[in-house]
Amino acid sequence: MWTIFKKELKTYFLSPIGYISIGIFMIIYSIFFYLTTIASGSVDMGNLYYATARYGLLLMVPLLTMRMFSEERKNGTEQLLLTSPRSVTSIVLGKFFAAVVVILITLILSLIYSVIVSFFGNVNIPTVLATILGFLLVAMAAISIGMLASSITENQIISAIITIVVFVAPWFLVDMSSIFSSIDLIDKFMKFPYGLISVSDVVSLISITVMCVLITIVLIKRRKAVK
Amino acid sequence: MIEVKNVTKKYGSTIAVNDISFDVKDGEVVGFLGPNGAGKSTTMNMITGFIEPTKGQIIINGNDISKKPRKAKKQIGYMPENVPLYYELTAKEFISYMAELKLVKRSERKKEVEKVIEEAGLQNVKNKLIRNLSRGYKQRVSLAGALVGNPDVIILDEPTVGLDPKQITEIRSLIKELGKKHTVILSTHILSEVSQICERVIIINKGQIIAVDTPENLEKATKEKNGISVIVEDPKGNMNKIKDRIKEIDEVQFVKDNEDGTKQYVITTSSDVDLRKKLFEVLPKEEIVIFELKKTETTLEDAFIKLIDTTKIEDNVDKKKASKDKAKKEDKAESKSKDKKQKNSKKEEKK
Known part of the structure; x- marks a missing residue:
């Protein structure tokens, strides 16, 4: 897993994708920083992370995940991976954690804003930590969904579109019925910025992640037999 | 040693490889020969564990590729068709990534990578991005990726496609050199290549093996x-x-x-x-x-075309037989139905 993780992480920063996705994230984060804290004169950063999770992840995650397996399949490099003695599980997990680490890097970058804010008021550190934890969990669930989308098509654009649709669809579906609010990923992040770590949210985010990772592994293994 | 036992691969209802069996001994250089779409790549992909056979068994040095994939795959160096590479890496980075993937120990990795770079003749370009390399060098990088980790078995899928004549002779002599230390299976549809490099030829057509012999014997047999x-x-x-x-x-x-x-x-x-x-x-x-x-000398080329043509003729004969049988059956059916009709009409008349 470590081998694939290292190479994937390196690839993010050898190609512009790593920088672009971090850049987009920081732009969105900065815009909301202005809107939610500076413009309103508040030191509460909860809304900031909530808004960034909703719009930042929407753009950043597909960028990170669309090439994961689609590109390998299209270029045939999937053959190199799958004929190596490495297991499918270690390949999938290596790729997954590489994307998670890119998000982690952006989260650490985003902490600079908290430091700035702390000069002007009291920042509640446990709340910030809970927010970061929640954000990471949401990001992991989002990445696992994007990764699953990437493993079913060799077209990167289609994989990105599938991911975005899965993220955005609940926004509109909520208008049809409130049942759909439960499938909105970001909804499960709502309580974290208030410093509330709800067990049900944590469990559902982790189970979404584990489920998508497992399905990806199974799909790739199955393709061996069908292909 | 590689043992392929009664291997079949189906895609839906089409049969890509139909019940093939063969052995490759240690240190042998075997050529896999066949027209396009004969099932060469499918077979190689199955030997390397990239795809799973629908039926049958593939054993690499005593390890079943489906049951003990880690052990079996460790012994194989594979250079797939169309040389897939990571274009954003340099040649050296790619080769050391392949070394890592193939579980080469950390302490030996550097030495191993340098050795392979030397063998494949990549000294001058090792720090260039693969994206910027010419086709010939890309092919060599891919070959180096297959060689790294010193696997017992090296499998090369059409290693000389798309190269210029000079590069082709270079790659061929490299493969010959490899044959001294490794078991090599290579696929090609270039016949002169086989007669130059290989000790044994497996000719495959429409998913079936139609001949296994030395190039010389094949030439003789068809003459x-x-x-x-x-x-x-x-x-x-x-x-x-x-x-x-x-x-x-x-x-x-x-x-x-x-x-x-x-x-x-x-x-x-x-x-x-x-x-x-x-x-x-x-x-x-x-x-x-x-x-x-x-x-006039019969070349492997003649042997090849002849062998493939004979299978075609057999096919046609089979088809003709089948269609004749069908026709007969239809005739019978028709005559039966006619009989019935006549009987019916007779009955009606009686009424």
Whole structure:
């Protein structure tokens, strides 16, 4: 897993994708920083992370995940991976954690804003930590969904579109019925910025992640037999 | 040693590889030969564990590729068709990534990568991005990726496609060199390649093995007639009489008119007599001037085409048989239904 993780992480920063996705994230984060804290004169950063999770992840995650397996399949490099003695599980997990680490890097970058804010008021550190934890969990669930989308098509654009649709669809579906609010990923992040770590949210985010990772592994293994 | 036992691969209802079995011994260089779409790549992909056979078993040095993939795959270096590479890496980065993937120990990795770079002749380009390398070098990087970790078995899928003649000879000599230390399986549809490099040839067509032998034996086996090719100037048209003058001749076959007024013929004989001497004596007497006279040699190319054609003919025969059977059945069915109708009509008439 470590081998694939290292190479994937390196690839993010050898190609512009790593920088672009971090850049987009920081732009969105900065815009909301202005809107939610500076413009309103508040030191509460909860809304900031909530808004960034909703719009930042929407753009950043597909960028990170669309090439994961689609590109390998299209270029045939999937053959190199799958004929190596490495297991499918270690390949999938290596790729997954590489994307998670890119998000982690952006989260650490985003902490600079908290430091700035702390000069002007009291920042509640446990709340910030809970927010970061929640954000990471949401990001992991989002990445696992994007990764699953990437493993079913060799077209990167289609994989990105599938991911975005899965993220955005609940926004509109909520208008049809409130049942759909439960499938909105970001909804499960709502309580974290208030410093509330709800067990049900944590469990559902982790189970979404584990489920998508497992399905990806199974799909790739199955393709061996069908292909 | 590689054992392929009764392996079948189906895609839906189409059969890509149909119940093939063969062995490859240690240190052997085996060529996998067949027209496009014969099932070469499918077979190689199954040996390397990239895809799973629908039926059958593949064993690499005692390890079943489906049951003990880690052990089996560790012993294989694979260079897939179309040389897939990570274009954003440099040649050296790619090779050391492959070394890591193949579980080469950290302490040996650097040395191993350098060794392979040397072997594949990549010294000058090792720090260049693969994206910027020429096709020939890309091919070498891919080959180096297959060699790294010193696997027992090296599998090369069409290693010389898309190279210029100089690169082809270079890669071939490299493969020959590899054959001294490793077991090599390579697929190709270039026949001269096989006769140059391989000790044994497996000819595959439409997913079935149609011949397994040495290149020499295959050439011999398909050679049936003694042929002599002559180029002559024959102003009086006496070539037709030659057959009467020399009894051993089976056939005098006209091949073509050359631009300089000479004509080319192929003279065949079934016996083991060497006709060349007699032709030299007889032709001048008939006022035919000999420009060139040589024994025709069957090449692997002929063997290949012949073998593939025979399978086609067999297929056709089978199909014809099948259609005849069908026709017969239909006839019977028709006659039966006619009988019934007649009976029915008779019944109606009675009524």
